[in-house]
Amino acid sequence: MIFSPAPRAIWPLAPIAFALLLAALHAGAGTVARYDFSGPVTEEHFKAVIGKLRCLVCQNETLLDSNAELAQDLRDEVYQLMASGKSDEEVIDFLVARYGDFVLYDPPVKPSTYLLWYGPFALFVIGVVALVVTVRRRTRNPESTLSAEERERAERLLREAGEGDEHP
Amino acid sequence: MLRYLLPLGIFAALAGFLAVGLKLDPKEVPSPLIGKPIPEFVLPRLEDPKRRFGSADLKGQVALLNVWATWCVSCRAEHQVLQALKESGVVPIYGLDYKDERDKALRWLQVLGNPYEAVAFDEKGRAAIDWGVYGTPETFVIDKRGIIRHKFIGPLTEEKVEDILLPLVRKLKAET
Structure with a gap:
């Protein structure tokens, strides 16, 4: 059985579990609660910007998600820059100038990242070419076709299998 | 023959990449x-909040800027390396006390010794x-023109000092 219903006793816990799930899905909300979004910076815009930036301490989290102290400081910094009317690019340039491209979750397209960006497409093209070449070679290659004797044997086997087959 | 060499070649290339990645x-x-000029800053000094220490004080000489804090465990391990470096008199070390408490920092220097010519107190980490x-800890190596030439991430060790720092300082001192 794939799904076994939970014993009755734990069902009352379901709302709590559901609340925890919602809280988990709502990650990041807590990190921006301290900011004032009634002014020029909207919550949505702020989250969009810090969601694109990497926390340098816990490297697999964005500035939106991270609770590291440095992430907090950098959020304050980004908020102040945005509140002072800086554009998204200016804010991102500010951080890249200090911490390098590493702060960006999406690495920029430039010569050192060509392999990263275009490599998969190049591999795909190589794969398609290899496939076409192999298929063509096979259709032309007499080695892969059956001799008359082999063909006869194959047909006999298929016939026998067909007779013994009880399924429709 | 190619049919056997090709997978072997691919394997070798992959193994090479992974070995480097490790x-x-x-x-x-x-x-x-x-390669860029040091960022401008002016901060109160740790020892005396009325006096300032800033980027201008770092210029015109080969110097180190060591970022440390009393709450940083590996800074404690690094401290004796800095102390030995100070005693050798090869290169002046300046400190940037990062998000720290003044009392604790002063006590730290009193107990463990003070390897710094001066310490800037960066309470907010700005x-x-x-x-x-x-x-x-992080340690920046600054040349005579006020350009950052190297950054050590993590504690300086005797090996790092011998193998990287001292040769670099000698080279930077020879520059005009």
């Missing part, structure tokens, strides 16, 4: 500030952001 430390983020600091 040696890389993802915690070491290369600083974009290397100057450190301009320096691209993301952890402690």
Whole structure:
């Protein structure tokens, strides 16, 4: 059985579990609660910007998600820059100038990242070419076709299998 | 023959990439500030809040700027290396006390010894952001023209001092 219903006793816990799930899905909300979004910076815009930036301490989290102290400081910094009317690019340039491209979750397209960006497409093209070449070679290659004797044997086997087959 | 050599070649290339990847430390983020002038800052001194210490004080000489804090465990391990370096008199060391408490920091220097010519007290960590600091300890090597030439991430060790720092300082001192 794939799904076994939970014993009755734990069902009352379901709302709590559901609340925890919602809280988990709502990650990041807590990190921006301290900011004032009634002014020029909207919550949505702020989250969009810090969601694109990497926390340098816990490297697999964005500035939106991270609770590291440095992430907090950098959020304050980004908020102040945005509140002072800086554009998204200016804010991102500010951080890249200090911490390098590493702060960006999406690495920029430039010569050192060509392999990263275009490599998969190049591999795909190589794969398609290899496939076409192999298929063509096979259709032309007499080695892969059956001799008359082999063909006869194959047909006999298929016939026998067909007779013994009880399924429709 | 190619049918056997090709997979072998691919395997060798992959193994090569992975071998290099194993040696890389993802915690070491290369600083974009290397080769750039030091970021401007003016901060109160740790020892005397009425006096200032800033980027202007770092210029005109080969110097180190060491970012540290009393809450940083590896800074404690590094401290004796800095102390030995100070005693050798090869290069002046300046400190940037990062997000720290003044009392604790002063006591630290009193108990463990003070390897610094001067310490800037960066209570909020704002100057450190301009320096691209993301952890402690970090140590910047600054040349005579006020250009950052190298950044050590993590504690300085005797090996790092011998193998990297001292040769670099000698080279920078020879520059005009």
